[in-house]
Amino acid sequence: MAEAVVLPVIDLTSSDHHAAARSIQKACTEYGFFYLINHGVEESLLQKVLQGNKMFFSLCLEEKMKLDRKNHRGYTPLYAEKLDPRVSSRGDSKESFYIGPLEDAPSRGYMNQWPSEEILPGWRSIIEDYYEGAMNAGRRLIKLVALALNLDENFFYDVAFNPPNGYLRLLHYPGELGSSDEEIYGASAHSDYGMITLLLTDGISGLQICNEKFKEPQVWENVHHIPGTLIVNIGDMMERWTNCLFRSTLHRVMPTGQERYSVAFFLDPNPDCVVECLKSCCNESAPPRFPPIRAGDYLEERIKVTYGS
Template sequence: MAGGSLDLPVVDLASPDLKSAVDAVRKACVESGFFYVTNHGIQDGLLEALFAESKKFFELPLEEKMLLQRNSAHRGYTAPYAEKLDASSEFQGDLKESFYIGAVGDVDMPNDPNQWPPKERFPSWKDTMKLYHAAALAAGKRILSLIALSLDLEAEFFQNIGAVDCSSEVIRLLHYPGEVNESDNGNYGASAHSDYGMITLLATDGTPGLQICREKDRHPQLWEDVRHVDGTLIVNIGDLLERWTNCVFRYYIFNMLCGIHHVCSS
């Protein structure tokens, strides 16, 4: 059941008023588990390049994309219908396609589990992903410092216990088809789910499609739209952070309609 648009709080990561930023993060994590961040340090030009590289790859024929099918290290391409986030869904699988990228070092790593499109066709792909990985990780650390302070912990708490090890960060490029077959009417790009990690940073191309449900045990469930706000990233907390806070911070389930590109960093 649709419930209109949801107004999420906006947190300025460059605000000189640290207490207000911390209070806003805590309120968001307790009430909805979602918020926007501004002044996150990821340049518009980098995001534009990231979406351009993503779009170029997803426009390839399926058989070419399958040459980089996700491996045992969970890096690479995942085709439509390969994942089904809501086990109760009547459909074969979710409509999204995705590409998973793990930690990207400054130099080529031996035994790198990442898979890369051919350099002759995607000359800027790897460098773009490296730049975005570094920028998203830096933004994530700033957000986690605010979350730590909101829990009356030291700002560097999560860094000091190794919870922000860059090797655990994953970039997911995702594409949701704009048109679907009649048999898929009612299906979702990504069916109802929560994220299992600490936090997810979500960048979108501006097309609406994200919906959240704040009362997951309600029947029928009420789904509210999350608007795109220029210059922001959307942040949501995951199952792990809810568990670590003994459910003081709450995650909420969400889904994705079709027709958008977005990038998750978690």
């Protein structure tokens, strides 16, 4: 049985920004995961968005499929994706709904899809409010991340956020899956693709992390729920910027026999941003581990693998 990991807790309202940055530096170096408190999103809104999550996924499949995923926005049904392509199962046992930037550009074909007001009255407004709240928390947090790397606090604003690229993903993991000879994962082992992820959960267990992703056998630890917090994890692009100083930690969701709902907010660079090792994170004895890559190209590459296309 997996043991529970004790993750750091970061206070986003700390008056000592440099002390908070030091705590983030330690958390990102040792775990790549931490809890965020005083993040600015009201508890009432957290509960509303979790309830809205349940309301959406309680719709019949025919209604949800009217919003089938296009341009990485919309609904994906059970088993539609496999985050770890090495596993033999048919796909991950979850369904999801993606919302991209609220200021989407129709001229580029980027348009969010929404269920009608008749079906889910007021639902869109709740989701948009949470998107804005998570984006504001992410913007504040990324300033502390910059300080943790001994950069100007606006470094990532200047380099990556013109504008920032945020995606909200509603997630539902069914409780009963039926019998199968395959090993079933709610979300198979993966690291997140972008800069940072802010995760809201409903308190149901299942989330696990592997702190040493290249070590065999892999050791998995349970991440416990702390009410009112957001769970933050570092993504691949931050790992690339920092030459693996900040770790993009492997994680997964295991079925528990209970329905599980969560909401992930992915804060990514602008698609045209070139992600390359920071000069302060490399030298002759520690050269860059990854070549520079355009953020949009990296995301598309990972998404194609995930959906097998």
